[in-house]
Amino acid sequence: MNSILLNKMKALIIAAGRGKRLKELTKDKPKALINLLGLSLIERIILAAKKAGINEFFIVVGYLGEKIKAKLGNGEKYAVRIEYIENDEWTKGNGVSVLKAKEFLKENFILLMSDHIFEAEILKKLKEVKLEDYGCVLCVDRNPKSYIDLEDATKVKVEKDKIIAIGKDLKDYNAIDCGIFLCSPLIFEALEESIKAGDESLSGGVRILAKREKALAFDIGDSFWIDLDTKESCRKAEELLIKKLIKPTDGPVARLINRPISTRLSKLLVNINVKPNFITLISFFLAVFSAFLFSLGNYLSTALGGILAQIASIIDGCDGEIARLKFQESSYGAWLDSCLDRYADALIIFGMSYGYWLLNADVIVWFLCFAAMIGSFMNSYTADKYDTIFKTVKPKKWLRLGRDVRMFLIMLGSILNQILLTLFVLGVITNLESIRRLIVLRKKIS
């Protein structure tokens, strides 16, 4: 509740239009309700804004507004507050929609379009911009990626942080309008003036402010945003959101095998109501079952155990992916995942060792079990600190020996029926990696 009290800034979302270019998708629902990886566009906007600390929303509705209201309600289910503003003139320009909010917003506010999705990071920074006596700050992209449709985009000419021209047909421009604003109530006066002069677009209002040197531009740098006004752009957005799931710390097996499969799986799973922590538990129980299969000792169950361990490792990626795609990340979830992974690792290694013991009764297996177990633990134990420190120091160039690699080795070893060798290899490489980290970090941290 504290964050609500501290972050009083409200956001206005324009969701009145139909989206002509998306007419196939907007026959029976407004553009704002188009589904993108398990969430409607407007839910993505609200949840990204919430992540940036905004908890109160005004939404201007028009075309099929009832459907938006039915979907979002008063915002309770997102732990935010939502009020609606009706715009029966939704066929007019979007400036008219913004103007409908005049009576509701007497202080500075964030202005968002329901068809532009973006990284929360942008809003976090924008909120900190001092508006002073400017009428608006518009987020602009100075290096639009290739997937941004330049033809349809609103162009902006920026000089020393000030907007000096804006429009779709601008020839001389150096930035693209991202559809994300920080506004003062001055924007309403500018819109009134612009509409009176016959321009009903939001850009018209900004143009008036720009003329008076009251419109600033805020460079979003490399942050992600995309304008969704065609079916292709929706598909592209999905592709990009999925691509962003690959972490810079992903190991080689995660990158080449696990992610390609787990992201495809997550893409399906986001559309059913499955909680990330539930996936965490599924992956854990698969690993436990894998350990049980290993412990039986015979080749068939050992090979199956190995394959199951790898499957569990792949599914283990889905919890985080779904959480990130659906704004359901939680520090408890991340922690639970790590803790259960450690138990799963240990159980699988113990299962392998016991299975081998049953058949061969060779005490050496317990030594190797011990080495592989402590080594795997220590790699995980040191990884957080190690990653945190090296994130800022230099990119990693060596092979990352994470859980992805360990589980893959276990699968290979069990299919080849080489349990002892697998434990030996795991024990050696994980412990060497731990020792390497202890030595390398010595010079890096104090």
Add this chain to the structure above:
Amino acid sequence: MNSILLNKMKALIIAAGRGKRLKELTKDKPKALINLLGLSLIERIILAAKKAGINEFFIVVGYLGEKIKAKLGNGEKYAVRIEYIENDEWTKGNGVSVLKAKEFLKENFILLMSDHIFEAEILKKLKEVKLEDYGCVLCVDRNPKSYIDLEDATKVKVEKDKIIAIGKDLKDYNAIDCGIFLCSPLIFEALEESIKAGDESLSGGVRILAKREKALAFDIGDSFWIDLDTKESCRKAEELLIKKLIKPTDGPVARLINRPISTRLSKLLVNINVKPNFITLISFFLAVFSAFLFSLGNYLSTALGGILAQIASIIDGCDGEIARLKFQESSYGAWLDSCLDRYADALIIFGMSYGYWLLNADVIVWFLCFAAMIGSFMNSYTADKYDTIFKTVKPKKWLRLGRDVRMFLIMLGSILNQILLTLFVLGVITNLESIRRLIVLRKKIS
């Protein structure tokens, strides 16, 4: 080097006097060089200030000043810069010493006495105080602890953060002068005026500022400080510094057995030049040797192994204690200690299991070995996060199952020759504790 560039604030340390009341200790050296747990008083002041982000020092020397210069040099060995200011009038009041720095300090600075030691936290906060047009901010203690010698202390009367009176003989006072100041160059004018009027004390200068409502008081709250002007206060200071080594997260065995022994040991070790990381390694090798003794299997070596494990656990406290006492804390040191502790735990549990196996050839021992190892590891793996979260939520009232308790149980179990039972108990309590944490934290974090 960045911190030097960012934190330009300099500190002036007054170290010219002899300290009459400490004359036994200051026959052949100035008061500032009195040794307190392995560091001279002035080294403690410099290192505490450095911890608070101050890297440039002016030291006013007088009585046996050559010895101070010989000890500290240009500050290189502390990674700070030290310049000296000579005061041949050191028999006069301490206001004269401060005034000697007039030509060297043209901007705001921190003023410290060489015979007052204090927690770095105080300076960190004081540095952030906005001085505006005030001449000085004096740190005061509004609830002086019983060990503060009130008779000899400088008393202060504070009203709404302003000092309205200051002096040793003040009857009506509500705070004690801690000898830590943030000053503007205005203090020099005030001192000149005060000295001209016959008062050579620093308090005289503050009194002049107070009369003009230009002297502020800064409440240090519960932070630690002590004025060292008698042999008893030096002894008391040592006792308090040692007492502060007990951590709120210490478990019952650490509190009752390990700390009382390890702090006594650390008190001896601070006076020889032994690095904390070296102690970490000693403790680790003792644990490795303990594991080796366990692995022999016979009762005598098992019992010795258990005792050695407990000794290693006690010595394991000394690295952190020495680091804190001598300002040698490092994040690498803390990390190395944790990593080696995990290896030591695992080795000892494996050694116990193998030793038991040698004599009894009962495969159940490997199951218990596995349970005890994963449980011990998970308790450590979850402890950081758990402690961080619960630090702010509520004090811990249940039994803490940390390494101290585990090693103590291992010692007891091995003396009683109950290896199997010990592994069983360890396995049960550590894993139950891990599961308890997973459940309790579910409600606390999101």
